[in-house]
Amino acid sequence: MSSQTPQKQVRRRRVFYIPGYDPIHPRRYRELYRSEGAAQAKISGYELDLKSKSGQGPYGWLVTSMQDGVTTETDIEALVWSDIVRQSMSNSIPATYLQLARTAWIYVVSGALWRLMRLRKGPVIAALYPVGMLLLQLVLAALAGWALASLVTLAEPWLPGVALRAVGLMAGLGVAVLILRWFRARDGKLFAYYLMHDYAYSAQSGGANPPELEVRMAEFGDLIAGALAGEVDEVLVVGHSSGAHLGVSVLADLIRAGRVPADGPALGFLSLGQVVPMVSFLPEAHRLRADLHYLCTREELAWVDVSAPGDGCAFALCDPVTVSGVAAEGKRWPLVFSAAFTQTLSPDRWAELRWRFFRLHFQYLCAFDQPGDYDYFRITAGPLTLAERYENRAPSKSRIDVAVSKYTSMAPA
DSSP: OOOSOOOOOOSEEEEEEEOOSOSSOTHHHHHHHHHHHHHHHHHHTOEEEEEEOOSSSSOEEEEEEEETTEEEEEEEEEOOOHHHHHHHTOOOHHHHHHHHHHHHHHHHHTSHHHHHTTSOHHHHHHHHHHHHHHHHHHHHHHHHHHHHHHHHGGGTTTSOHHHHHHHHHHHHHHHHHHHHHHHHHTHHHHOHHHHHHHHHHHHTTTTOOOHHHHHHHHHHHHHHHHHHTSSOSEEEEEEETTHHHHHHHHHHHHHHTTOSOTTSOEEEEEEESOOHHHHHTSTTOHHHHHHHHHHTTOSSOEEEEEEOTTOTTSOTTBOHHHHTTOOOTTOOOOEEEEOOHHHHSOHHHHHHHTTOHHHHTTGGGSOOSSOOSOOHHHHHHSSSOHHHHTTTOOOOTTOBOSOOOSOOOSSOO
């Protein structure tokens, strides 16, 4: 699969990590890397040491690893857009329900929902989950409010009719609001509000990136360009979940602008648990579709897309370029294969995680107790470039690589 000339062993690497829609600062990913990396190193028999960065500059951490007799130093930096996410999630309860109606309308009327259903069932169910859960919460709150208002009518002998109805209405509304607030306070376990805000963020502009996010992406692109001009052996961009489609656009911009030197470090792009169709299937996602079309033929990089059918929040094994209907002649990327959770996790571990859907969506960043050829810590801290590591890897036979999207335009009409 390699599009690059053979590389010397990777002694120095720069990794640029793009998280998905997450309101928590990327320090959570540093701690995840620390704990899961230590676990994977113990299982796989290599050394991995992490330390924090000091001083000003982008948020990140430093990793030193001894694998296969080679010591590799890795500098990891993360795109920080958690503040943008938090701001987009600051809606009131009524505003969230209005957002629900607007988002559902966009996906249904555009036809995107029906097209997505032809791919994997898991992510479509995940997309419908917050709608169903929020509506259930509203129904329960309304029923409780109606029940209390009905009880108030028992006070009819002591209150005149008009006053009675007013008191009943106020009491019913009050208990309904309290129940809705109770549900929202527990969204850390239910994820209904979180997922609703996630889908709405992309849908609000029909698949186009909001301006504030484009600014952040351009700044991150400048950092990657600087690394490509530096003295390292590999520059690796990692995009997880919705961070995958951001990575596509950032890299497409860099290559178009001629900011990837021919004699520079090897350039790799690792997309994990991607949800590209949720955006690329929307009518205004012209930029993303154009970037997918452009990136899929480029020789400047190696692009590997890893997912797993066990991850119900990702469009597992769906080639993001082809299903979006923008595969170009001479397409070479991405290489799509499965992390195969049912094989790379022991039966006991799989039984423990199987129904923890949100946790499984992050498994790509975690340790496997029966690791196969996918190991996040070998990829990001080991002595091989992404291209060399998967040079002879065949794509998964069960991948979906047929055009499905209704919208394939790559520029506004």
